[in-house]
Amino acid sequence: MLYNPQEIEPRLQEYWREKKVYKVDNDSSRRKFYVLDMFPYPSGAGLHVGHPLGYIASDIYSRYKRLRGFNVLHPMGYDAYGLPAEQYAIQTGQHPEKTTVDNINRYRSQLEKIGFSYDWSRELRTCDPKYYKWTQWAFKRMFESYYDTAADAARPISELVAHLEAHGTEGLHAAGSRDLEFTAAEWKAMDAKQRSEALMNWRIAYLGNSMVNWCPALGTVLANDEVSEGLSIRGGFPVEQKVMYQWCLRVSAYAGRLLEGLERLDWTDSLKETQRNWIGRSEGAEMHFAVDGSDVVLDIFTTRADTVFGVTFMVLAPESEYVDKVTTPERREAVRAYVEATKRKTERERMIDKKVSGEFTGAYAINPLNGKRVPVYVSDYVLAGYGTGAIMAVPAHDSRDYAFARHFDLPIIPLIEGVDVSEQSFDAKTGKVTNSCGPDLDLNGMEVKDAIAAAKRYIEEKGIGRVKVNYRLRDAIFSRQRYWGEPFPVYYKDGIPYMLDDSQLPLLLPEISSYKPSPDGEPPLARAENWQTAEGYRLELNTMPGFAGSSAYYLRYMDPHNNEALVGKEVNEYWRDVDLYIGGTEHATGHLIYSRFWNKFLYDLGAVVEDEPFRKLVNQGMIQGRSNFVYRIKNTNTFVSADMREAYDTTPIHVDVNIVSNDVLDTEAFRAWRPEYADAEFVLNAEDKYLCGWAVEKMSKSMFNVVNPDDIVERYGADTLRLYEMFLGPLEQSKPWDTNGIDGVNRFLKKFWGLYFKGDTLLVNDAEPTAENMRSLHKLIKKVTSDIEGFSFNTSVAAFMICVNELTQQHCTSRKVLEPLAVLLSPFAPHIAEELWHIALGHGSDDSIVAAQWPELDESYLVESSVNYAVSFNGKTRFSMAMPADADAKDVEQTVLTSEQAARWIEGKTIRKVIVVPGKIVNVVLG
């Protein structure tokens, strides 16, 4: 019987399906373990070999944990809403659901061929109404909640309303968009619409005017993490800044907890650092600068309270509401023109254009520390969205202020002793303060750090401002002008938004005739007929963004068919959180922030028991493509081998990697590849081969370097694919896919099979294993166990290869070795292990290897037999010690120990360890 993966793999997959061996129970006396993959967006291109990398790793870990006796939850599903299906729908008219379902089916069949141990009965898709009911439900709860900053938790909005009724905004602890102030009487005097608008200031899901990333080409707004360098991540279209009235989530209220929660997580430092960066905590002070001759007060935020004596001007963001309030009549026209001009620029244009620009508003502000009048400017280098949208400018110690001051010829006052600001600003927070003495505050002579603290204290005492922590993290814009997303459970009555009743959820996505925006520029849902409540009220036309459905999906897997709750209480108390989450770093500032926020909100609500969703997170690296090139001699149809091309003037051309093997081109296949190459000529190298050049690039169709896992499975089998992906290198590292070398892994599996069968002869018997056999086995148990725990799968594959070579040489046929060996391999190569379990080890069809026990390590097999040697130098015997049996006693005497130096340091000390090279000692370790 030869190893025949093409025959055994589909059969065993069917066997697992039929026996439901991967079905997981929610109540078990066994300890739980939850292993999760970041679920994929099913794209039209299908899976390439890079996608399963993380899935294979998590599958190995799941299978390992199962063999260790854990009840393992290991599910899979699909992030089904997304732009590509909608873009495709706009181009072709095909319903995005059809596209999505087709893609899902393709993914599913590709995944099944690889032999994952998913419990498919828990499969979910975000576009399923039974699922998005709970996305809508959570949104609704966010609308009905506010963030209590004193309790540091979300609370029902009704509690806030009660407070407003009793005390107005007096003594209110709530995270708000702006600082609103009104009395209880004023609240009571408001009409329904005014109240609704006021409450939006505090709701966790709120409608607000906010600066959004508007992408005209996609016709929708985008979240910050969907934009990079002023271009949309999907498609690379320019993005503009625009104020829009949109649904938002008050993620910023959770900034502190999102930051602090990172401490308790077992994530890589770099990922935590990226999140800290994104959350961007900065401690500083908010200060009030009165505008001379007006009752307007400019609030600014600064981290450098020590530099207030160096303020020589103020700057407002063009979008700041202060601009209109402070601009004097004679400057109004110039300021208006400037604001208009910046509005027309996209964010990208603003960033590329580093030229200093701005306009004087005509107003002067009063420095609260020394009473000096300073001019107020407007300039686009100040961001509206951060802090208060206004800054105090200290040109001596901020490079941006410095550039502005130079351009407008404004004074620059150095505040640190001995620094030269004639060429550039001094931005470092070090040195001794000077020029900083006002009527009641003297910072001169202090270190910057102390000066900041002293200035903050003074500001608080005098009521000039307050100490404040600012976060860079913004609220998430939650509306998309799209069709293919979750509808909001929202309707409008007299211009006021209301939530549908829970009994009306899910609100189904309606059918529409065209997926383009409506003729009057409204989102596609405006085309839906009867898109209204039973009472005839208009429903929300926007849909939710992609991250809505992916924020709480891990909870749904625990209890996927529950129609009463997102997740049942008892079930949630059992599964709690994800013990191991595997996915790419590209979600560091998107999904992994939103999901933590969403979970924390549900935790505040009492809907889930854990405050953090993902205990341990491992980032798998990306698999890049390895492209091949042929070299065409210019103006000919002749191609020259890569090692011969020096002599010619050539153009490199991408060639399909599937017709190249070990960088050698199949020239016949190349002629057949495309019509224009049908009569191609070749200049071959000395070995009569056509050698291709290669480069590491992104895996993509246009580079002809996409490798489909189906092809690998068909040719070598899923077990070879699984092992090879792991063998390629460390899991966390990005690396190019290179099919060269896969033969080695395939050979290993054949050898592995060869331990159990020689031709048709079964080799396994009940012979007692030799000490050598047991040593080989237990070396492997030790190595593989610690490697799996440490996610070092590449080295465990190598350990298998060594072990199988040893056992083959030892002619080991003992069941006592070969049975645990199959169990050890089963997480990595489940098909071959399961097949041998049945046909070579004699287990019946009711006994799957999945239910076996992970072999126990017996260290006693690993102890090397040893012999006592005397170590001597300078003719005197000094030590007696144990050494491996293969050390040669004669040579032991000629060691480093004979040197003068060794004699000095070794005397009177205890020896802990002796390092022996066969034949001689190289070193002695002291204890």
Next chain:
RNA sequence: GCCCAGGUGGCGGAAUGGUAGACGCGCUCGUUUCAGGUGCGAGUGCUGAGAGGCGUGCAGGUUCGAGUCCUGUUCUGGGCACCA
């Protein structure tokens, strides 16, 4: 500019501070075969006839001993960025 990773043979990559290059690919030689392929055996960092010498981006340091720890530097990959 700031913050992370990381530089080891022809290649992917191994090395609790203790024989650097495990394992695999590739390559060389032998063997099996009519032959190609496969299988099997031996070899494969550089240098040297050999003993040996030199080797983990570069320069220092700690240590009996450094790829590993420390300082500086340089290059590569990734993230963030008018964030006051």
